[in-house]
Amino acid sequence: DTGVSQNPRHKITKRGQNVTFRCDPISEHNRLYWYRQTLGQGPEFLTYFQNEAQLEKSRLLSDRFSAERPKGSFSTLEIQRTEQGDSAMYLCASSTPWQAEYGYTFGSGTRLTVV
Amino acid sequence: SQKIEQNSEALNIQEGKTATLTCNYTNYSPAYLQWYRQDPGRGPVFLLLIRENEKEKRKERLKVTFDTTLKQSLFHITASQPADSATYLCALDNGNQFYFGTGTSLTVIP
Numbered sequence: 001d002t003g004v005s006q007n008p009r010h011k012i013t014k015r016g017q018n019v020t021f022r023c024d025p026i027s028e029h030n031r032l033y034w035y036r037q038t039l040g041q042g043p044e045f046l047t048y049f050q051n052e053a054q055l056e057k058s059r060l061l062s063d064r065f066s067a068e069r070p071k072g073s074f075s076t077l078e079i080q081r082t083e084q085g086d087s088a089m090y091l092c093a094s095s096t097p098w099q100a101e102y103g104y105t106f107g108s109g110t111r112l113t114v115v
Numbered sequence: 116s117q118k119i120e121q122n123s124e125a126l127n128i129q130e131g132k133t134a135t136l137t138c139n140y141t142n143y144s145p146a147y148l149q150w151y152r153q154d155p156g157r158g159p160v161f162l163l164l165i166r167e168n169e170k171e172k173r174k175e176r177l178k179v180t181f182d183t184t185l186k187q188s189l190f191h192i193t194a195s196q197p198a199d200s201a202t203y204l205c206a207l208d209n210g211n212q213f214y215f216g217t218g219t220s221l222t223v224i225p
Contacts, residue, residue, distance in 0.1 A: 004158075033212055042119075042204050042215035043159065056211055091158050103149055103161025104213070111156075 006107035025094030119216040136190040138205030145207035
């Protein structure tokens with residue numbers, strides 16, 4: 001297993017366009033998290049899945065954001081009608097049910113630039 | 116509301132010295148606290164976890180303390196090396212996910 005994989009690594013899009021990011025977690029990890037990070041800040045929690053169920057969403061996740069994990073494996077995060085304020089690094093992490101012991105395993109992130 | 120604060124200033128230390136980073140929190144009663152390392156353009160990497168009933172935990176050159184009365188964790192890197200230069204993040208659990216501090220940038224000067 002090569003860890004958590006995120007694609008694409010970089011995405012430049014025009015304001016108003018829709019974008020979709022993909023995350024492939026570690027195969028035996030049933031928990032998957034999306035975070036957003038802007039320069040000089042720590043990661044901000046967006047949403048969390050246990051298997052295919054989306055169990056929690058942050059207030060930060062506006063109606064323009066949607067996340068899915070259809071078969072409890074990979075996940076996608078879609079942003080509709082992008083705004084310049086959406087420019088950030090989008091991080092995906094996965095963990096086991098005993099996540100506290102081993103921490104999260106993060107991917108390298110997708111850097112989104114909205115122009 | 117919940118708040119996590121880390122040293123806002125970047126920390127520069129000489130190689131071989133001990134680096135001490137601080138994480139303070141308010142309006143929280145976390146059961147776990149984690150420390151992560153993050154290099155530029157990369158995702159955070161898990162380093163250590165400490166539970167609320169543990170005062171101290173060590174791993175190689177790393178030591179973490181957790182004072183639930185002061186609502187503070189200290190993260191120490193002993194015998195620091197230039198390769199330790201990175202941003203260090205503390206994270207506190209809030210049920211099903213962790214909330215992260217803003218991070219402290221550490222530079223170890225050869």
